[in-house]
Amino acid sequence: xxxxLNILLREENLRVTPQREAxxxxxxxxxxxxxxxxxxxxxxAARSEKGKKIGLATVYRTMELFEKIGLxxxxxxxxxxxxxxxxxxxxLIHHHLICLKCGCVQEIDDKLAEDFKNRIIDQTGFEVKxxxxxxxxxxxxxxxxxxxxx
Amino acid sequence: xxxxLNILLREENLRVTPQREAxxxxxxxxxxxxxxxxxxxxxxAARSEKGKKIGLATVYRTMELFEKIGLxxxxxxxxxxxxxxxxxxxxLIHHHLICLKCGCVQEIDDKLAEDFKNRIIDQTGFEVKxxxxxxxxxxxxxxxxxxxxx
DNA sequence: GATTTAAATGATAATGATTATCAATATGAA
DNA sequence: TTCATATTGATAATCATTATCATTTAAATC
Numbered sequence: 001x002x003x004x005l006n007i008l009l010r011e012e013n014l015r016v017t018p019q020r021e022a023x024x025x026x027x028x029x030x031x032x033x034x035x036x037x038x039x040x041x042x043x044x045a046a047r048s049e050k051g052k053k054i055g056l057a058t059v060y061r062t063m064e065l066f067e068k069i070g071l072x073x074x075x076x077x078x079x080x081x082x083x084x085x086x087x088x089x090x091x092l093i094h095h096h097l098i099c100l101k102c103g104c105v106q107e108i109d110d111k112l113a114e115d116f117k118n119r120i121i122d123q124t125g126f127e128v129k130x131x132x133x134x135x136x137x138x139x140x141x142x143x144x145x146x147x148x149x150x
Numbered sequence: 151x152x153x154x155l156n157i158l159l160r161e162e163n164l165r166v167t168p169q170r171e172a173x174x175x176x177x178x179x180x181x182x183x184x185x186x187x188x189x190x191x192x193x194x195a196a197r198s199e200k201g202k203k204i205g206l207a208t209v210y211r212t213m214e215l216f217e218k219i220g221l222x223x224x225x226x227x228x229x230x231x232x233x234x235x236x237x238x239x240x241x242l243i244h245h246h247l248i249c250l251k252c253g254c255v256q257e258i259d260d261k262l263a264e265d266f267k268n269r270i271i272d273q274t275g276f277e278v279k280x281x282x283x284x285x286x287x288x289x290x291x292x293x294x295x296x297x298x299x300x
Numbered sequence: 301g302a303t304t305t306a307a308a309t310g311a312t313a314a315t316g317a318t319t320a321t322c323a324a325t326a327t328g329a330a
Numbered sequence: 331t332t333c334a335t336a337t338t339g340a341t342a343a344t345c346a347t348t349a350t351c352a353t354t355t356a357a358a359t360c
Contacts, residue, residue, distance in 0.1 A: 055339040205310040
């Protein structure tokens, strides 16, 4: 895993730093979860020896970098902070249903999504971001709450 | 059109105000476009007689209200401000491909989208927001730019 | 039409995630 | 080890959106 980071960074003439490795480790240990930058920052702080904290700005910068080199997938929430998830080799393609209210994330059948995505590209030339389609809406739980409010 | 506003507001025990009517008119005159709150604010300022401006906060509040009562459709951009579009009766169902980079919006075939949406609901219980599915990604033009950067 | 009351408005401060700045530090090639 | 420059950390700045609150207004009731 750290090897992969090494290779990707080398490709772009970027440096391997303890901070980047530590962040990648956190992401790996939380694989399957979708972490806010702030979460990552706190987890790093909890792990670090006293007096050796990684700056919040560094975490933001690193997440931006990791997304650019294809290590993580970024989910933009409506009002909530964005979330990141490590992209694992064993599961390169995954598509998300993201609740704009509570931020929960469900996944949908890859074949179904791929089929749809292909049809969109055929018809319009629009390419859904990277290998991960993100469909925003409301999960069943939140939809109930919205209905009750109205 | 103003009638519809009247009816919807009455249903919710809300008041019909000159500000709300003026904002609705702007949205109607710009139908088909996707306006930022700031755009709407400026258009209102241009129309108003001197010394009778509508406050920016009111525009924000009104857009939130209009979305709640189903008059407009909100498109959340990644870093850019959100955009709104009037939902017209003649075209109740429309689905968007929204470019996270430049904010351009394309539409996709309703049948294709509806079919997909129905399959999602069947499989997961997740309901895409209102009658308007919003798929985020990069349009072909911006994708080229991203590729060149890397 | 006058009275009343909660809703709405406008001006502005506050919020909060993200980005920019910049001096200090550390990486990795030579 | 040296050196150029990428990176970091601390913090200020940004900027869309929300909250606050005193003032105004819609519309129901008299």
